Amino acid sequence: MVPLSYYLVLSVIMFTLGVIGVLVRRNALVIFMCLELMFNAANLAFIAFALFYQNLNGQVFVFFVMTVAAAEVAVGLALMVAIFRTKGNIDVDQVSTLKG
Amino acid sequence: MQLQEIVNTGNFGLAPWIVFLPLIGMLANLLFGRSLGEKASGWIASLASGAAFVVALLLAFSLGANPEGTTVTLGEWIRAGTLNVGWDFRIDTLSVTMMLVVAGVGTLIHIYAIGYMHEDVRHNGDPRRFPRFFVYLNLFIAAMMVLVSADNFLMMFVGWEGVGLCSYLLIGFWFEKGEHGIGNVKAAKKAFVTNRIGDFGLLIAMFIIFWNFGSLQFDAVFEKVPEVAVASPGVLLAITLFMLLGVAGKSAQLPLFVWLPDAMAGPTPVSALIHAATMVTAGVYLVARSHALYVAAPSAQAVVAWVGGLTALFAATIAVGQSDIKKVLAYSTISQLGFMVAAVGMGAFVAGMFHLVTHAFFKALLFLSAGSVIQGMEHGENAAHHAAYRQAAKNKKSADRGAQAFEAGHAGEEQHFDPQDMRNMGGLRSRMKYTYWFYLVGALALAGVFPLAGFFSKDEILVEALHLQPGVFWLLLAAALLTAFYVGRQVWMVFFGTPRSDAAARARENPPVMTVPLGVLAGLAVLGGALNLPGVHSLGKWLEHTIENIPPSEFSFPLAGAALLVALAGLGLAWSVYGREPLPKGFVDPLRRRLGGVFTALEHKWWVDELYDRLVIRPYKRLSAILSDSLDLGFINPLFDGLAAGTASLASFLRRIQNGFVRSYALAVLLGAVAIMAYLLFR
Numbered sequence: 194m195v196p197l198s199y200y201l202v203l204s205v206i207m208f209t210l211g212v213i214g215v216l217v218r219r220n221a222l223v224i225f226m227c228l229e230l231m232f233n234a235a236n237l238a239f240i241a242f243a244l245f246y247q248n249l250n251g252q253v254f255v256f257f258v259m260t261v262a263a264a265e266v267a268v269g270l271a272l273m274v275a276i277f278r279t280k281g282n283i284d285v286d287q288v289s290t291l292k293g
Numbered sequence: 294m295q296l297q298e299i300v301n302t303g304n305f306g307l308a309p310w311i312v313f314l315p316l317i318g319m320l321a322n323l324l325f326g327r328s329l330g331e332k333a334s335g336w337i338a339s340l341a342s343g344a345a346f347v348v349a350l351l352l353a354f355s356l357g358a359n360p361e362g363t364t365v366t367l368g369e370w371i372r373a374g375t376l377n378v379g380w381d382f383r384i385d386t387l388s389v390t391m392m393l394v395v396a397g398v399g400t401l402i403h404i405y406a407i408g409y410m411h412e413d414v415r416h417n418g419d420p421r422r423f424p425r426f427f428v429y430l431n432l433f434i435a436a437m438m439v440l441v442s443a444d445n446f447l448m449m450f451v452g453w454e455g456v457g458l459c460s461y462l463l464i465g466f467w468f469e470k471g472e473h474g475i476g477n478v479k480a481a482k483k484a485f486v487t488n489r490i491g492d493f494g495l496l497i498a499m500f501i502i503f504w505n506f507g508s509l510q511f512d513a514v515f516e517k518v519p520e521v522a523v524a525s526p527g528v529l530l531a532i533t534l535f536m537l538l539g540v541a542g543k544s545a546q547l548p549l550f551v552w553l554p555d556a557m558a559g560p561t562p563v564s565a566l567i568h569a570a571t572m573v574t575a576g577v578y579l580v581a582r583s584h585a586l587y588v589a590a591p592s593a594q595a596v597v598a599w600v601g602g603l604t605a606l607f608a609a610t611i612a613v614g615q616s617d618i619k620k621v622l623a624y625s626t627i628s629q630l631g632f633m634v635a636a637v638g639m640g641a642f643v644a645g646m647f648h649l650v651t652h653a654f655f656k657a658l659l660f661l662s663a664g665s666v667i668q669g670m671e672h673g674e675n676a677a678h679h680a681a682y683r684q685a686a687k688n689k690k691s692a693d694r695g696a697q698a699f700e701a702g703h704a705g706e707e708q709h710f711d712p713q714d715m716r717n718m719g720g721l722r723s724r725m726k727y728t729y730w731f732y733l734v735g736a737l738a739l740a741g742v743f744p745l746a747g748f749f750s751k752d753e754i755l756v757e758a759l760h761l762q763p764g765v766f767w768l769l770l771a772a773a774l775l776t777a778f779y780v781g782r783q784v785w786m787v788f789f790g791t792p793r794s795d796a797a798a799r800a801r802e803n804p805p806v807m808t809v810p811l812g813v814l815a816g817l818a819v820l821g822g823a824l825n826l827p828g829v830h831s832l833g834k835w836l837e838h839t840i841e842n843i844p845p846s847e848f849s850f851p852l853a854g855a856a857l858l859v860a861l862a863g864l865g866l867a868w869s870v871y872g873r874e875p876l877p878k879g880f881v882d883p884l885r886r887r888l889g890g891v892f893t894a895l896e897h898k899w900w901v902d903e904l905y906d907r908l909v910i911r912p913y914k915r916l917s918a919i920l921s922d923s924l925d926l927g928f929i930n931p932l933f934d935g936l937a938a939g940t941a942s943l944a945s946f947l948r949r950i951q952n953g954f955v956r957s958y959a960l961a962v963l964l965g966a967v968a969i970m971a972y973l974l975f976r
Contacts, residue, residue: 215959224955285955292953 200241208234221273221283225266232262304355307348308365308382311392312438314344319431326424335407338427342403342434346396353389360386360838364444371447375507381444383511387839390646390832391441391578394653398570399434401810405661406430406562408806412668413560417467426466426560433459437571441578446499446509449579453543454492456572461485463567464559471558480555487552491542495579498535501528515585522589533586533593536579537600544576544630547604551902553627557619561664564619569626569660570653577630577649580637584840588640595762597638602758602768605631607899609775613782613884614895617713618663621783625739626656628772632754635765641757642840643825643833648754650832651746651821655738658814662732665807666787669725669800670712677795710796715786717794719876724800729788731811736784738818740777741860743853746821748860752853753825759852770859777863782871790875 207230214227236255243251273283280287318341326334356362362385371378406426414420436455443449465481472479499509505521505528506514522529540546545553556568567573580587580597587594605628612624629652636645711717722729738745741752751773758766792798802808825832827848870883885892894900950961 212963216956216963219956288955289953292951 197241197245200237204234204238204241207231207237219284219286221276221285224285225269225273229262229266232258304351305359305363305365305384307351308384308442309367309380311345311348311352311382311396311442312435314348315341315431315434315438317341319428319435322424322428322431326428327421329424331411331420331423332407334424334427335403335410338431339400339403339407341431342396342400345434345438346393346400349389349392349396352384353393356384356386356389360835362386362389362838376503376509378445378447378509380448381510382442383444384442385839386835386837387578387581387646388441390650390836392438394650395434395437395441395571398653398657398814399430399437399566401813402562402566402570402657402661403427403430405565405664405807405810406560408804409562409661409664409668410560412671416671417470422466426463429459429462429466430562430566433463433567433572437575440575444511446502446511446514449582450492450495450499453495453539453575456567456575457485457488457492457543460488460556460563460567460572463563464556466559466563477558480552480558484552484556487549488542491539491549494535494538494542498532498539501532501535505532511582515583518585518589526590529586529590530593533583533590534596536583536586537593537597540576540579540597540634541600542576543579544573544634545604545627546576546600546631546634547607550604550608550627551905554620554623554898557617557623561619561660561667564623565657565660565664568623569656573626573630574633574649574653577633577637577645580634581642581646581840584637584640584642587638594638594640598635598758598762598765599638601631601633601635601638602762602765602772603631604628605635605772606768606775607631609772609779611895611898612779613775614892614898616715616882616896617711618666618715618718618783618787619660619713621715621779622656622659622663625659625776625779628776629656629739631772632751632769635762635769636754636757639758639761639765641754641761643830643836644750644753644757646836647825647832648750650824651738651750651818654814654821655735655745655747655818658731658735658811658818659739661807661811661814662728662735665728665803665811666718666721666725666732666800667712668803668807669721669728670718670796673724673794673796673798673800674710674712676799676801680795680799710794712796715783716880718787718792718797719790720788720792720797721800722788724792724797725802727802727808727811731808731815732788733784734815734818736780738821740780740864741773741856742864743857744819744822746818748853748857749822749825749827752848752856753827755856756847756849756852770856773856774859774863777860778867781864781867785867785871786876789872793876793878793880 211227211229211231211234214230215224218224218227236258239251239255239258243249276288277283318338321337321341322329322334329337362383365382365384367380367382369377369379410423410426414423414426433456436452436459438452440449440452440456443452461481461484464484465478468478468481471477502514503509505525506517508514518529538549541549553568553573557564559568587597608624608627608631612621612628615621615624629648633645633648633652636642636648734745738747741747755766755769755773758769792800870887876883882892888895897903
């Protein structure tokens with residue numbers, strides 16, 4: 194059996210990649226994919242812990258996360274289409290008019 | 294018999310209508326006044342006031358059968374802890390007497406005002422303001438009814454403030470007129486502020502009453518007076534003296550009388566109704582209502598009596614030196630209020646109330662007649678102006694000199710003409726016959742000539758004063774002499790001699806809508822003495838049910854004779870100074886020759902306004918200036934300016950964080966999450 198720490202290290206790596214992607218990339222679609230990466234990092238951690246502790250709660254949580262992520266993607270993609278229609282691209286740095 | 298009783302007491306239930314009826318009239322004029330037209334608007338207001346008078350009459354009939362009266366509860370107002378104040382109408386002989394005077398005289402003045410305001414709104418150039426006058430007038434009647442029918446101090450205070458508000462509104466009725474365009478509002482403000490000083494005293498008195506008696510309801514308070522008088526006599530003294538401050542404010546007594554002469558800026562019906570007959574007597578009513586408190590504090594009684602006596606004499610002297618027809622009457626009112634306050638102060642409550650009633654009759658009559666004179670003069674002024682204009686136009690046709698005459702005519706017009714100045718009058722006896730006779734009746738009643746109303750009521754006060762406060766008696770007697778003198782001076786200056794201006798020569802009588810109420814009031818001024826004839830004491834017996842243990846005053850022939858003699862002497866003196874030969878145009882007051890500097894002092898009202906200016910207003914302004922310059926501008930302003938500037942600079946720094954880039958926000962979220970995690974891990 195693969196030790197728990199392997200799963201967790203993978204999860205951390207995925208999460209960190211996601212964070213870096215969100216922070217450094219300007220393409221909204223890529224940022225979205227990085228967000229999904231972070232979700233899945235969390236899901237992986239949930240499942241690993243569920244297996245480790247022999248507790249179903251973690252698995253249930255994963256389903257919730259996936260549902261919410263699906264909804265979020267629907268909204269996010271709609272936003273992106275709207276942004277593209279007004280700006281002609283989906284560079285998030287172009288969407289910076291709302292500032293102090 | 295039993296049925297009769299039910300019918301009689303049944304009227305008591307009508308009590309709240311004494312307030313509601315004028316309020317209905319007010320609302321009608323407030324909502325529809327503009328579209329009703331002047332006639333309808335004025336008559337609705339008069340009807341509302343007249344209906345209140347009918348209710349007062351019905352209450353009086355019921356009281357005749359059940360003189361002990363009753364209390365009609367309309368509803369609860371305040372219930373907090375032991376404080377329990379309701380909208381209770383107190384029906385007893387004292388309150389109903391006041392109601393009859395207020396509604397009766399008020400109705401006559403309403404009717405008179407229909408005619409007077411018709412001219413006044415045109416003279417002042419805003420006919421649309423006509424209904425507003427009657428809205429205020431009806432509101433005043435309602436507030437005054439609340440004042441006199443209240444069964445507790447707080448409800449009375451509501452009416453007390455209500456009439457003060459109406460007084461303010463009506464003094465400033467022509468708020469854009471007067472000296473420099475602000476004269477009238479200044480007068481209104483002065484009345485309001487001076488009254489607030491008095492109201493402050495009344496409020497304090499009420500607080501002390503509640504603190505020591507546990508109630509504000511009249512009977513509950515008065516029942517406990519003997520108890521408190523034994524336990525803490527100082528409390529009663531404090532209550533009565535603070536209350537005196539309220540009385541001095543509302544009833545224009547020393548030292549707070551200064552607002553009343555300025556209040557003459559209001560239209561004349563207002564001067565008659567509010568500033569002569571009803572509102573200013575509220576103070577007298579308050580003392581009579583609180584007689585139980587005053588009787589238990591003899592030293593306060595003496596103070597009240599002396600304040601009244603001094604005011605009576607002081608104001609009477611000033612009245613001698615005035616040349617404005619309304620100012621003379623204003624100081625006369627202050628002086629007569631002094632008589633009443635002195636009377637109720639020394640414990641002669643019936644005499645004070647008697648004088649209140651008769652004074653309401655003859656002083657309202659005098660003011661309304663003065664209004665009639667003023668309007669006659671305004672007519673004369675217009676007629677004179679038109680005549681000069683026509684003359685000038687005719688001359689212009691005939692010769693070049695006409696241009697000069699035209700200029701001259703206009704120069705005369707531009708010169709301000711004061712239709713209230715008695716020096717411009719004279720000889721109005723033949724021009725305004727009715728007004729002359731009614732004025733004469735009022736003047737003689739005020740002077741106290743037998744058998745007019747003023748004779749009996751003033752005499753009763755003098756009799757009581759001789760017994761109760763001999764010192765005050767001499768003050769009042771001197772005031773009575775001066776009263777006869779200034780009123781005689783006024784009659785001779787206004788009605789006798791020859792006209793001293795074109796306006797006076799062309800003055801004309803006013804329509805019946807004004808002269809008929811004058812006639813009714815003149816009748817009352819003649820017959821008013823019958824209310825409390827010596828020996829019969831009908832008013833005394835009537836009030837006995839409310840004000841107990843008051844011995845009826847004894848009529849003394851020598852004193853009555855002396856008082857009459859004093860009145861006649863005053864009138865004779867006035868004749869010898871002003872009436873012996875017609876006063877010429879632009880004359881110097883004959884008294885100035887005889888009295889010299891004293892007359893100047895009288896003319897300037899003993900410089901009381903200037904004294905208050907030096908003593909109160911200027912130090913107050915200086916203190917305000919110091920506080921505003923040093924404390925406000927020097928400390929408080931920089932403090933808050935600094936706070937504001939600090940917030941602004943902090944904000945302008947923080948706004949840089951909100952740069953609109955999503956990724957920097959994401960970084961902030963990340964750092965925040967890391968910080969929280971770090972805290973959770975390493976705490």
